[in-house]
Amino acid sequence: MEPSEELRHVVRRFFDAVHDGDEEAVSRRFSRQPGYERFGSDPAEWWQDGDAATRVWLQQMRELDGGFPWTLVGDVHAMTEGTVGWAGLRAEWTTPTGPKGFRFSCVLHLEHGEWKIVHCHGSVPSSNEEHGFLLTTSVDDIADSVTSSRPDLSATSAPDGTVTIAFTDIEDSTRLNGFLGDERWVEVLRAHNDVLRDATSEFGGTVVKNQGDGFMLAFPSARSAIRCALAIEGGIEERFRDPGSPVRVRIGLHVGEAIREADDFFGHAVAYAARVASSATGGEIVVSSLVHELVGTTREFRFGPPRTVALKGMAGSHRVYPVEAPATA
Template sequence: MSQALPSQWTSFRLPRNIPIMVSDRRRLRIERLLDEAEDAVARYDWQAVREAAQAVLAFDPENSDALDLLTGAERALSVSAPTPASPNPTSVSSSATSPTSDQPRSFANGRYQVKQFLGESGKKRVYQAHDSALDRDVAIAVIKAEGLDDVARTRITREAQAMGRLGDHHNILQIHDLGEDNGQTYLILPLMTGGSVEALIQNAPDDRLELEQALDIAKGVCRGLEFAHSRGIVHRDLKPGNVWLADDGTAKIGDFGNRGLTVSPRECRILYIHILVEHEVGNFDQAEAYLEELLDAMRHNSPGRIEYSFLSGLIPMVACITGKTERLDVAKEAGQALFSIDRGTDRLGELVQFAQTGLGLAAVLEGNAAAAREQYAALESQRGLMLMLGGMANNRVLGLLAQTMGDLDQAIVHFEDALAFCRKAGYRPELAWSCCDYSDALRERDADGDRAKSIALLDESLAISSELGMGPLIERVLARKLEIQGVASVDIKTSIDAVASAVQSEQPDLRSHAAPDGTVTILFSDIEGSTQMTERLGDQLMQQVLRGHNDIVRHQVAAFGGFEVKSLGDGFMLAFSSARRALQCAMAIQRAFAAHNHEHPEEPVLVRMGLHTGEFVQEMDDFFGKNVILASRIADQAHGGEILVSSLLKELTDSAGDIRFGEGQELELKGLSGLNRVYLVDWS
């Protein structure tokens, strides 16, 4: 006989936004009052809501939850209270409240046609609507604008965007869209016909769920929370009323986007690691969203709190990756705040080193020799150690500081120590950065043998960063290598750009892959929108996509006798001795991906390609200076699922009449003078 879950499960809540300085006794009192207010909301007892909220504000006048509840109660008491429509504001109920006179008729220029009013809470009104573009019913949560300033609106938008990133998970309620209509901010959500877990419990015999059903729901909630926590996001108001059920009974956590979403100061370590990693791999939009969440969490804490000090080292480390220094003042303020804390505080020693490292990096980024000298003296006793909070070798930091001070010989001693330390310990990402920084110091000193060693260090850095997918470092190293060769740096925005820059720098010998007339046909390709795909899928799933993509490309290259010149991430440069075989290979690759996408329409892989033929043997320098660039620029013009070729390649492959080409178009290609005629290939 199955057992039931006790009804006490309905009262499970996570701590709210209550200031740390409030005593434990008062904190519990505030928690109880807020629980009473929320229970009163569920009963539509607005007088009780107002009284409970006012009691909270007597203890904590700035409590945002109480202020929201009070605003909702005052508004509800000023009009006739609606009849409870459904325990779940995003689910359909036959007893839904009749539309009020001021109910909106549509949103987004008529795309979403409002059908009925579903319910109301302290922060939003929810309507059922029909999405005319996709022919489906949705729920529209309209954020109440009363009392919202620009800061609050910005926060709502940012929280909704964070919720959107989490929405790809099976157990998290997805946000379809975010918009504004006549000054009203709204969210488009799925219409959850299964109702809420709270309603499920209320409708169950004796308010008890069967054990098997309760366990299924709890497992789904745990999976959703695990995913959210892995992204540095915690839910402050988890309860049965914020867990919805899909048609098949799948539990989905919701209400992250209003007052449930926060970054707990206790999770700062986890979140700042995510920020550093996302910056390392070049996912700057994702990283910036995480950083904004961390900054927002810090604003709600006293600058004297220990958690605030995370910013002192994090911001300069991020600036070292991106080159953007506009937030360094925040880092300096956080560092100085930490130094004012009683030195007997637990963990302070590690955090002081972290803050001093951040101040040192700020001095390096600003080229401030005096500040660099001050921080060098503070950090010198830590040489040979690893900064555990930031993953930086202290010797690399000392090398950068010595270089900023103008002592290049001492800087090189520190960089040598950093390399030895990282190699012995196996810290490969830090080794890659140390190689690049060491190379810069050697180039600046420019003594005998420095240039050759600088190039060797860049080669080592490029090999590691390419393997680990460290996009910003790849771009930096390629730019350095081109500068050493006297070639102007390019703006690297795609995988094709990165591969082309690497090949220009390395200039591999392709004579063995040339045709008898000395020509080589080049094919560039990458995945359209790979950065956005990574944000949707996450790093682990994206790595699976890349492995599948690379297997398809390499299988076809081998079948058509091609040669893989270079690959970085999802970008490829391939070489063929035959223009015809190169084009046939490109067509076979596109057909293979078309078959893959037919089987996996939920996440199609769209590959773009560009081809050109150039003479290699007699004009090697010109080949890399012009032909490689031309082929890469043609590929950059292609859209996902397209093959574009140069006019010369069309001429070489058009005689048999078995390959169909579109009408040619004249294009201006970045870095090349004049117009270049390209043709679209019909590979279907």
């Protein structure tokens, strides 16, 4: 799998054609081959015939004064593997009741040298809670859960009662799930989780909580936690070796006193570690300034230039340090 600039432009031109009411360009982009499928937000919007689905799409454009009143939010994300490609985007619709968010994804196949849509799905996002599900969507959710349950971390603490916490997740996992489909996504999660668990065990850590692609790990020393984080990134790179693989893990570390100051640990340190992780980009390890102070004098690790960031729910600005590699590498 690799990013495709060509496919990104194809889907962007399709998006613009739908907006501008260019019926010929829109019609030409859809496949008429067996296996076509389109889903929409309305329960009745499900077609398995490319010709019929295209006629409905064009009619919907006419009913919307010649084109969909949508505006692209961000950019199109597109990937290819051989003759198959997929893309996703977010948009904003102008409706009589105000602007609404919209998400669109599609699968395309090369037919006689031209990219054709063989599957597409458009939907208006709604929260899991609206449908009665309380599901984890971020490392912040894991942090909130751990703060409430307060697991016993005494077995993972250093002699002075401190615990180094690591939060990890896959960058853009929700969008990646949509691109890969549920079956491929489960395979990715299984391989990803194996790497996380094996590395954590190897470096003496504990998996405190795992939900989806998010993990909270605990270690008795900051050095062990960083070594584990480096092993995780190396393991992920090895496991997903395809050029341009979109599976990229971000990791953040912080340290706190879990035994003597349990209230502050679960009330602040856990949340702080989650926020530090959220400041990382895919494939990056970042540590808090406190972790950097603990290991900086050992010269065991090499750090990139520090950066000052705002952390959600934390007053002021905060300094984090990206870990580049072991100093001996």
